[in-house]
Amino acid sequence: MEANKRLIRKNVSEMAGYVPGEQPVDPGILKLNTNENPYPPSPRVGEAFERCNVADLRRYPDPQCRELRETIARVHGVEPAMVFVGNGSDEVLALIIRAFVENDGSVGFFDPSYSLYPVLAQAAGVAQRPVALGDDFEWSMPDGYEASVFFLTCPNAPTGMAYAPETVADFCRTFNGLVVVDEAYADFAEGNALSLARELGNVLVCRTLSKSYSLAGLRVGYAIGSPVLIDALGRIKDSYNIGCLAQKLAVAALNDQAYMLRHTGFIRETRERVARELYMMGFVVTPSQANFLWVRHERVAAKELFSRLRERKVLARYFPGERTDRHLRITIGTDADMDRFLFEMRNALNQQ
């Protein structure tokens, strides 16, 4: 029997879900579409994996994630009570709306930015207050702007642009609501807002192990902020939201900061080289502090370039929509990946 659609919440019936980037099955495809890290995780993760005992999976994980939170706290020089861990930073972002936005409240974010925010607002049935970025994706806030929660994505996605620390700090100090500085890409950037999360009572900084720690498949993200905010998230989370294996492997990855710094360094160097090469091919390259580039060609339309690359087994990311459809987002891979990418891009541009 067909289910009666009246059983479904109205806001859920009306929404389309988030569209994640394609995960192609063909291993021959060069996958530069979901900002995955081209390097494997730290060897310490492999060692921790070898030490795991599958028999222990019969037990529930630590609902408090004590060791993991202590590790994160040590890395960032904060107390464990200032750390919340989620099943990927996506869960952290979803919980933030449910902890800090009343039914008649609102969620703010840049346009364009991470396309999950409006989906999360729709899923929660709360109002959206997007802030249009300028022609070159620069940030300026409309006068009298208000929202219950503002997602300040820095570096922003899909543009890769970071905003000046003073501008971010000024905004956080004067904004009336909660500021969530989404720093998924901060390990590829010059600065970050952690000091604001330590100092201000209305700032949460979100991080993920998916990008800089090469652990997108593990699902671990976290938020740093005042214990009062962290406690609110803890009340509404699923008790056992992080499995045993994820807790152990995340600890191992975080304990190898040297590996993370070295490999994010490689990606930053590769990014700058690829940016120069694309510029020389006639691309407008947005200054990036992330592990991807946001580029627009002066002659060939982004959608057409996306298709030509796809035929050549290179998968970039193309976002339909007025603010984004002139650009492609290119994840930075290894140097060898990007040599192949640049070769195929030259061919794609020259294709008649």
Add this chain to the structure above:
Amino acid sequence: MEANKRLIRKNVSEMAGYVPGEQPVDPGILKLNTNENPYPPSPRVGEAFERCNVADLRRYPDPQCRELRETIARVHGVEPAMVFVGNGSDEVLALIIRAFVENDGSVGFFDPSYSLYPVLAQAAGVAQRPVALGDDFEWSMPDGYEASVFFLTCPNAPTGMAYAPETVADFCRTFNGLVVVDEAYADFAEGNALSLARELGNVLVCRTLSKSYSLAGLRVGYAIGSPVLIDALGRIKDSYNIGCLAQKLAVAALNDQAYMLRHTGFIRETRERVARELYMMGFVVTPSQANFLWVRHERVAAKELFSRLRERKVLARYFPGERTDRHLRITIGTDADMDRFLFEMRNALNQQ
């Protein structure tokens, strides 16, 4: 700076979070408090673990969980479109409220039952409509009862009682809202409601790999029901809610039905033996179809017995509260575990 509490949603400020059972650090404690399975997961899970490549964790998991959903569908004889997978069945239950209960809607459940339901209702800020069970925890519905979603826990927790299939079917056929048959313990029971999830458009059946598959640490649960209901859950879930390792190990566990059936059989046999022995010690033993017993001693108060057992390094579960504080819930372990338990229980009863 202390965070301003005005930033927190009112319903979240006012709630206390769910209290999970204690996870003691002392390995000498016999842990019979969280309904974990005493047997390790299937050897196939270990084999799948050995085949996992840590380097692959740099990639995002399949957001659709295709292989896992196909496996679950095959086990239950349904289409993959009838299967939703969550980060433990706790996530499935939380998403159900967010997909099917409007802000002015309500959530129903037995009293007593799984103590997470009222917490989920509070977290979502929706009304609660508990249905008091009878003196012997039998089920009868008040006239004119209504709720947006009713959590029909069968076998119920913490009592272990299963309700007659005809009663469950009649209720589902006449109830105006969505019925969620929470079957976390169904693999230890005689019957289940899967045929109702296949036939009726207002029924979801929830299952978990935590108990019968010995994978509490992995965090995999699922719901079976009409594709329309499953689709609604898919729209609001985090895209990558199940990590790569969890997807692979869950598939391996589900593909070894023989192992699951054999070990749930052991637990059922042990349960009946322990029930008889406790009865002979003067306990009132509620008829259980789960992997635990709900017992009350005629002479010694439950809270006192809990403490005496705790001193003897046996951890049972005691739930404060008017409807539950005369009972202890005892998870069924191996035969050796339960011999030790019975020995300590005899001593605890005889203690002056």
